[in-house]
Amino acid sequence: MALVTIKEILEKARREKYCVGAFDASTIEMAMKIVEAAEEKKSPVILMGLTPDLQGDMLDYWLYSLRKIAERASVPVCLHLDHAKDMDFLKKCVDSGFTSVMYDASVYPLEENIRLTKEAVDYAHAHGVTVEAELGHVGDGIVSGELKSDEDYDNPDDYLTNPDEMKRFIEETGVDCLAVAVGTSHGVYVHTPKLHFDRLDTLNDISTVPMVMHGGSGTPDDQIKKAVEKGICKLNIYSEMLSAYYGELKKKLEESGTLAIWVSKANERPLEALKQVVLEKIDLVGSANKA
Numbered sequence: 001m002a003l004v005t006i007k008e009i010l011e012k013a014r015r016e017k018y019c020v021g022a023f024d025a026s027t028i029e030m031a032m033k034i035v036e037a038a039e040e041k042k043s044p045v046i047l048m049g050l051t052p053d054l055q056g057d058m059l060d061y062w063l064y065s066l067r068k069i070a071e072r073a074s075v076p077v078c079l080h081l082d083h084a085k086d087m088d089f090l091k092k093c094v095d096s097g098f099t100s101v102m103y104d105a106s107v108y109p110l111e112e113n114i115r116l117t118k119e120a121v122d123y124a125h126a127h128g129v130t131v132e133a134e135l136g137h138v139g140d141g142i143v144s145g146e147l148k149s150d151e152d153y154d155n156p157d158d159y160l161t162n163p164d165e166m167k168r169f170i171e172e173t174g175v176d177c178l179a180v181a182v183g184t185s186h187g188v189y190v191h192t193p194k195l196h197f198d199r200l201d202t203l204n205d206i207s208t209v210p211m212v213m214h215g216g217s218g219t220p221d222d223q224i225k226k227a228v229e230k231g232i233c234k235l236n237i238y239s240e241m242l243s244a245y246y247g248e249l250k251k252k253l254e255e256s257g258t259l260a261i262w263v264s265k266a267n268e269r270p271l272e273a274l275k276q277v278v279l280e281k282i283d284l285v286g287s288a289n290k291a
Helices: 007-018 028-040 058-072 087-094 110-126 164-172 197-206 221-229 241-254 263-285
Strands: 020-024 045-050 076-084 100-103 132-137 177-180 212-214 232-237
Touching: 007 020, 007 076, 007 132, 007 177, 007 232, 020 076, 020 263, 028 263, 045 058, 058 076, 058 087, 076 087, 076 197, 087 100, 087 110, 100 110, 110 132, 110 164, 110 177, 132 164, 164 177, 164 197, 164 221, 177 232, 197 212, 197 221, 221 263, 232 241, 232 263
Parallel strands: 020 045, 020 232, 045 076, 076 100, 100 132, 132 177, 177 212, 212 232
Antiparallel strands: none
C-alpha cells in the first residue's frame, strides 16, 4: 500500500472517531516490528523519526529503509518527523522523503509560534508534505527533571492549550493537525497524569483539524480511551516500547552468561516485547481493522 500523509490518516480517524498510534522507530528493526504489528491488526500506522537518530548520513539510510518497509506494507503508513525544532533540518527532511513533519515552536510566545509554524507549513505544503504543530506545553520533566507535579506550574492554564488561541493558530498557520496540552508529559511518568477532559472538550469543539496527544506512554488506559472519545486522533508512544525492549534485553544478557552474543539472537525477545506494546496500543486507540 502506498505511503500516505498524516492528513489522509487522521481525517479518516476523526470522521470515524478512532485514534492512530504514532510510534518512534529508532532502528530499522523497530520499524519492521511496528509495521508487522499494524499489519496483523489491519491498522493504519504512523512511523516517526527522532532528530537525534537522523543526524548525518543516517537521515538517508533511515528514510531509504523505512520507505521500502512502508511501500511493501499492506496497511497505510505515514513517515513522520517527530518534534523538529530546527527549521533547516525540517526542510531537509521534507526534501528527503518524509510524508509528514512536526515543527515544535511551542516554547515561544504565540506570535512567534504562529510565524515559525506558518513558515514550516508553507514549505512542506509546497512539497506535498503535511504538518503537525503544538500549542501549549507538553512537559518533558520525566526526562529532564523539569516537571514533577502540577504544582511546578503557577497555574495549569500556563501550560494547557488555550482555547482562545487555538482557532487563530489553526487559521493563520494552515497546520494539518495540532498537538494539544491537556495534562500529559513526554517520557516515563514519576506521578500519575491527570488529563483535563473539560479542556479537551472545549478544544475539540473549536478545532477544525485532528488533535494529537503526546506523552502516551504511561498514561492510564482509561484516560487514553476517554481522550479518544473526546477527539484525540493521534497518540505518540515511545517510552513504553523502550522499557519493554530494554527489559527483555537485560534479561537475555543476564541469562546468556556472556556479552558475546549475536545481535540477532539478543534482539529476538526484546523486539517481540516491543511489538506487543504496539499491538496493545492499536487495540486501545481503536484503529484495528481501520486500514
